[in-house]
Amino acid sequence: MNILLLGSGGREHALAWKMAQSERLTQLFIAPGNAGTALVGTNVNINPNDFEAIKTFVMDKNINLIVVGPEEPLVRGIKDFVLNDQQIAHVPVIGPGKEGAQLEGSKEFAKAFMMRHNIPTAAYLSVTQSNLDEGIAFLKTLKAPYVLKADGLAAGKGVLILDDLAEAEAELKEMLSGKFGDASSTVVIEEFLSGIELSVFVLTDGHGYVVLPEAKDYKRIGEGDTGLNTGGMGAVSPVPFADETFMKKVHERIVLPTVEGLKKDNIPYKGFVFIGLMSVEGEPFVIEYNVRMGDPETEVVVPRIKSDLVELFEAVAAGELRKKTIEVDERSATTVMCVSGGYPGSYEKGKVISGLDAITEGLVFHAGTAQKDGEVVTAGGRVIALTAYGTNKDEALKQSFKNAQTINYEGKYFRSDIGFDL
Known part of the structure; x- marks a missing residue:
């Protein structure tokens, strides 16, 4: 085909x-x-x-x-x-379709969906200019830090986590006044959940579904999860704390009610559901839904899928996914993202990349690259994801880091502590 x-x-x-x-x-x-x-x-x-x-x-x-x-x-x-x-x-x-995609396209839609189907998530309030006073009153009932989310797509920049109440109030007003354009004409204020994050991926045809390997990604630019948020600096799969007991809770409380909820709401859905989770003292809560695979999580999840992905997609299209099972590689996979100097702020493009042919163990996934005059050059903030397998995450990471050292271009940067908190 x-x-x-x-x-x-x-x-x-x-x-x-x-x-x-x-x-x-x-x-x-x-x-x-x-x-x-x-x-x-x-x-x-x-x-x-x-x-x-x-x-x-x-x-x-x-x-x-x-x-x-x-x-x-x-x-x-x-x-x-x-x-x-x-x-x-x-x-x-x-x-x-457009309606199902609102799970990612509108934070308000997603939170209402979770509440309707009793899916565990943080307490929240949707705020517009018309109920700003109610929003400020709700902020005062919460403990710091305060979470503000632009309702619409804001290219990964629409979530603010603030420690100071006065600052949170000021930012709320600024967001509603157009800080993120139309994306923040509605803002979702959310209770802060303290725990450790992971992502679970589901492929569904709206009836049957398969659960793909879980992963954990690292969003901050700096070592020890410091500095600005990025599109993701690396990822690990499987996630050590996501044991059988935890995943059973995820399945019963979140995956099943999500697929059933789409059915109950008459929302046809054929594709991926990416569930961003927080483990709060061993209990799973949904932070967000996305309606596609994550990046860089895909670079560790897909290499662990042994099944034929095209066959799975054909089963989704035919509505016959319940006849399929998914075979997963038991090995760990890790990826380390090499980024452009200055990212996630301003950065230069067009830097020649060398060392790609020298990588013999592991997988090289291009993110922001292009061909120019017969050479591979940088063409984005996140440039190359270096994925490796290992019997455990430490073994896989050792190879990913080695490969990240092998790649070269002007301004190259990568985090050398991916997986540090596991």
């Missing part, structure tokens, strides 16, 4: 790498892709949000399946666009 994968990051390279191994695959196209995806498929210069261009390509290349990597096309309604167009409506899309 011919598959079109939308996206250009490390997540997409990992998905493309895995799909390329399937005997079910004829041709794989990635739009727009990066220098790494070009090694396992054909890059196409199409913006994932340009639905008309996607339609033309799907028809020209006789595409049989569309896999959506990032959240933006899903929130904008790529699935609905395809379903409502008679010429391409027969082509299945892996990813939810």
Whole structure:
């Protein structure tokens, strides 16, 4: 079959790498892709949000399946666009429609969904300009730190955690006045949960589902989880504290009620549900939902999946996922992200990357790279994810760090303490 994968990051390279191994695959196209995806498929210069261009390509290349990597096309309604167009409506899309994508596209929608289906999460209040006084009163009932979340997509920057009440009040007013544009015209104030985070990934066709390996990623730029938030500096799978007892709670209290809740609410859903969790003294709480795979978690989750990913996607499209089981590699996988100097602030692009051919043990997933004059150059803040296997996380990390040392480009930086808190 011919598959079109939308996206250009490390997540997409990992998905493309895995799909390329399937005997079910004829041709794989990635739009727009990066220098790494070009090694396992054909890059196409199409913006994932340009639905008309996607339609033309799907028809020209006789595409049989569309896999959506990032959240933006899903929130904008790529699935609905395809379903409502008679010429391409027969082509299945892996990813939810616009309504289901609200689980990520609107924090308020997600919190209301959790409350409705008794899924454990932090106490919250949705605030707009019209109930600002109520919002400030709610802040005063909470203990520091205070969590403010822009309701809409804010490119990963719309969550503030503040220690000072006066500062939280000031930031709330600023957000409602347009600090994050329309994304913060509604702000969700949330009770702060103290614990350790992890992510659980589910692939569902709206009825059956499979649970993929769990992972933990590291968002802060600095060692010891300090400094600014990033898109993710590395990840580890499996997560040592997510033992059988903990995962049973996750399954019964969160995964099952989420899939059943979508069904009860009549929200058709064929795709990934990424559940961001907090373990609070061994009890799981949902921090957030995403409607696609995480990045860099995909770079450790996908390498641990032994099953044919294309076959799983076909089962999702056919509504027959309940007939499938998933086989998982028992080894640990870790990834370390090399980023551009200055990231997550301003950084330069176009730096020549060397050392890629010298990596013989482990996997190299390109995130922000491009081809220029026959060389691979940096083209983003997060540049390359270096994934390795090991009998345990320490063994895998040792190889990931070694590979991160081997890669070179001007301004390279990586965190040398991924997994430090486990």
